[in-house]
Amino acid sequence: MAETPSPRTPAWPPKSAPRLFVEQRLETGAHVSIEGNAAHYLSRVMRAAAGDAVILCDNATGEWASRVVEAGKRSVELEVAEQLRPREDVPDLWLCPALLKKDRFDFVLEKATELGAARIQPVLTRRCVADKLNLERARTITIEAAEQCARTALPEVTEPAKLDALLRDWPEERTLFFADEDGGDPAADAFVYSEGSAAILIGPEGGFDDAERAAIRAHPQARAISLGPRILRGETAAIAALSVWMAEAGDWLDDEEAMAEDLEPGEG
Structure with a gap:
């Protein structure tokens, strides 16, 4: 007579568990209020209720x-049980968007967080x-976006400059790509050869004026x-x-594909 299969133990923590970022540094056994x-x-x-799972990120x-x-x-009151994932590696990319109207800039903050920007540096231009x-x-806004899309790292958000x-004050080691309405290299072509630290500068609703464009x-x-x-x-x-x-x-590149490209012919 075949044995009755035992019920499968539910996954813990469940995927439906709420997610929160906290300021306290986390470790097994830590208590968080x-x-x-x-x-x-x-x-x-x-x-x-007592016993329920909550996912925390610090x-x-x-x-x-x-x-x-x-x-x-x-x-x-929560007690930390176990680590699920280490903090994600984030590409060293800053997004420098000109300040927009409130709802539109909220959208930029949210989506830039979801897409993995390391830093969001708002910019003030003449036509803002x-x-x-x-x-x-x-x-x-960035914290809530990170919680919703399961990021383990938050973008740095700075005061407008x-x-x-x-x-x-631009750092010498960081390439500054700027979207120019007057044209430039196709973005995909320019980015594919991007190495090291980079940033993307985006203008306001009315674009950069001539003097700003010349300065950039x-x-x-x-x-x-x-x-x-x-x-x-x-936006x-x-x-x-x-x-x-x-x-x-x-970090949208396929890891296996990237590794294959790094191998010399005949390797692997």
Whole structure:
């Protein structure tokens, strides 16, 4: 008589477990206290109870599974159980988008996080329609985006910098690709030969003015690129350029394919 198969043990932590970034550095056995909006989310929205799983990330060591010890109205106590993944390696790419209207720039922050930008450096140009950024709110948007797309690393988000100051203080070792409405090398062609540190500079709704464009082109680290024959809105240009860079020079490349290209003929 055939044996009755035993029920399969459910995966732990379940894929549906909520995800949160915390400031505390994580390790096995650590106790973490969640308060404020995050506690409300766990206890009221997700209805977390003792024993339930919560995935935690600390932007330093990686991703960890934890269990709820106690779920109260104002705080949730967790105990870290085990590490699931180390912090991901992030390509050394900065996105430098000109500041846009609030909702459009929120979109850039969210999608740049999902796509893997290491740093988001907002830029102020003469044609920017916005001149201020709530940095705390911007960082909250990136955290929420990282939680939703299972990133284990957060992009650095900096205060907006005026274009002239950005160019003046630009690091010598970092290539500055800038999307020029007047044309440049096709982005895919330029990015495929990109080595080392890089950044992508995107203009505002009205584009760079002539003086700004001349100043950028005169910079020794700058390289003009074209994003194709169509006029793109600021947020579209930022996400399109970042996507192409990740495909040509970033971490969208297939690891096995990259290894095969590195082998000499007859090897492997």
